[in-house]
Amino acid sequence: MCSTTPRNTRTGRPRSTEADAAILEATRAALVDMGWSKLTMGDVATRAGVAKTTLYRRWANKNELVVDAVAVLFDELELPDLGSLQADIEHVVLQFAALLERPETKTALMAVVAESTRDAPLRERIRTSIVDRQKRLVLDGRRRAQERGELSADPDPVTVDALDDLIFDVVAGAVVHRALVSAEPVDTAWVARLSALLVGGLGAAAALG
Amino acid sequence: MCSTTPRNTRTGRPRSTEADAAILEATRAALVDMGWSKLTMGDVATRAGVAKTTLYRRWANKNELVVDAVAVLFDELELPDLGSLQADIEHVVLQFAALLERPETKTALMAVVAESTRDAPLRERIRTSIVDRQKRLVLDGRRRAQERGELSADPDPVTVDALDDLIFDVVAGAVVHRALVSAEPVDTAWVARLSALLVGGLGAAAALG
DNA sequence: AGCCTTTCGCTACGGGTCGTAGCGTAATGG
DNA sequence: CCATTACGCTACGACCCGTAGCGAAAGGCT
Structure with missing residues (x-):
């Protein structure tokens, strides 16, 4: 803290x-x-x-202070088991979008990321206190989907890691881009399309090995 | 200018x-x-x-100046017809990633987006001089894929617009998130997975109507 | 040519923020 | 009681902001 x-x-x-x-x-x-x-x-x-x-x-400077101030808000993110991969995705995306709607995170998140491009310690702080906390949701979601049989069992752990990274960047990146760059609402219709795209395309992405 | x-x-x-x-x-x-x-x-x-x-x-302030200074770099983005939707996607993603690797854009892009959350004129300037210029690539790419028969003809123009928006946010958002937040390289393997995910999932997303 | 208009470089300014130093005081543990 | 650390407060030089005022330069117009 x-x-x-x-x-x-x-x-x-x-x-x-x-x-x-x-x-x-x-x-x-x-x-x-x-x-x-x-x-x-x-x-x-x-x-x-x-x-x-x-x-x-x-705190040595404004950036580190802001990261700590915003990081606690990410504790709200949870991943209840809703029974299907698509439902889990839609739920966590809507949660994340609601977080991005708050004026604190909206103005702070992109700013500290921009600063982190020239500040390695800040980048590391963001990773441990924000990014990894989000990424855990992806890992949990994929694990549950595998247990349900929605995703094929992993043939190669390296492929699994790469796929987790991809899912994370696609989901988080798409939501951030929609909310902050396109500046259009992350409503249920958009979320439904995004999750359908993901669930429908995961098999093809996994087939690359 | x-x-x-x-x-x-x-x-x-x-x-x-x-x-x-x-x-x-x-x-x-x-x-x-x-x-x-x-x-x-x-x-x-x-x-x-x-x-x-x-x-x-x-220029009234630093933000508007920086937007104009960076915007011209986005003129480099082109979409040559490579014969398939997946090849087109991979090419434009690698181009965009190379642009994000440059230190000017890396530090400036997220910063002005962060500022734009509290500055409507700045947001509009970013849209017209950067975002729309990227989005045109998506529109061209989808049109070509339809002409090739890779995507079904549009049943409803509203659906098509929504799908274009989704593709744009997913592609641009994923690349930005990968490059700046995850801070990991956008290499050909990652790009291949992303484009496979997209091509494989587009049908499912379009089916939602 | 002469005049008008706008831009240019330059200097200077008040106002604000930064990050630190110095001081006396408060709150712990041994 | 004493050593140690944190606290509130003040003050400070350094820097940047955005603007005003000035004389000079560079065009168009008659």
Whole structure:
């Protein structure tokens, strides 16, 4: 949750966990009000009722702070077993789309990804706290589909990994592109087409080995 | 190319077209060296050998300038007829991926999209100068596939439009997500799987009507 | 040629943000 | 009680923003 780990000593005054929570919540509020580019560290500190120096003791810069503030929202993503691969896909896509509709994530997600193209530590932080959390849903969904017999058992683990990567990039990428670039609604009709495309094409993609 | 149109009078000193070109080229160079977030208007002006006020006469802010500077790179995208839908898809995907590999577009594209979530004029500018230019490739590709008989003739124009939108978001979104979020290479093996998934699933998606 | 209009380069400015340093104080553990 | 660390506060130089004002340059028009 916090960026810079405090000295691993057991002496001294401990860091305020209330301040941690207040800062992250203030960051989300500032994202809603100002958007990513207009968000300032000073404003976040004021909203959180905290000194600016307290922010810099925990996070080195705005990007890392925003990633942590937004990452917790991705905990909402769940993958209940709805009985079929297509139903599972449609459910998780609608969840993800709802997350992208929130103004905090809408303005923050693409911005930190853009920053991460020139910042390897930030990229790693995004991966561990956001991307991997989404990807687990793909792995679970495929495993369930295999158990149901909807997908053929894996012949080669390398192929399976490649297919998981593909599904993840297609689903997440399509939803993000639809919501933010095309700026059109991710409604049930669109989701139905996307999942039909996926379920119908997975066999062909898997056949490549 | 230029943002604010000069007064439509034929009197007075005309704007320097050399300055236009120098500014846009300097913007791309600055994107490569500094990245989007560290790019400053003053630096661009210095690189272009132009006064800062000259920039502001043409572009209201950094975002609009960057969009114009990057948009011309998308002119490189072409769709030669390779004989099959899958070959056409693979070719355009590899082209788009090569474009996303360039440091200018890598750092700029996601940043301006993020900004556009809170800036309707910017969103419209991105649409007309970048997104629509990509989308035309999808329309051409589908039309050719229909002429070849690879796709069934359209029963309903509304369905066709929806399918074009879906293909566009899936292809462009998947490539962007693969290149920038997953940060893994868009190599021929991955492209082959993506296009196989698309070609194999299009029928199922079209069947939804 | 002379005039008008617009752009150009240049300088300077107030306003805002950044990230840090320094200080005294508060909160723990030994 | 003491060492250690975190906290709030203030102040600071550095940087960037976007604009105003100026004289000079470069065109069209009569």
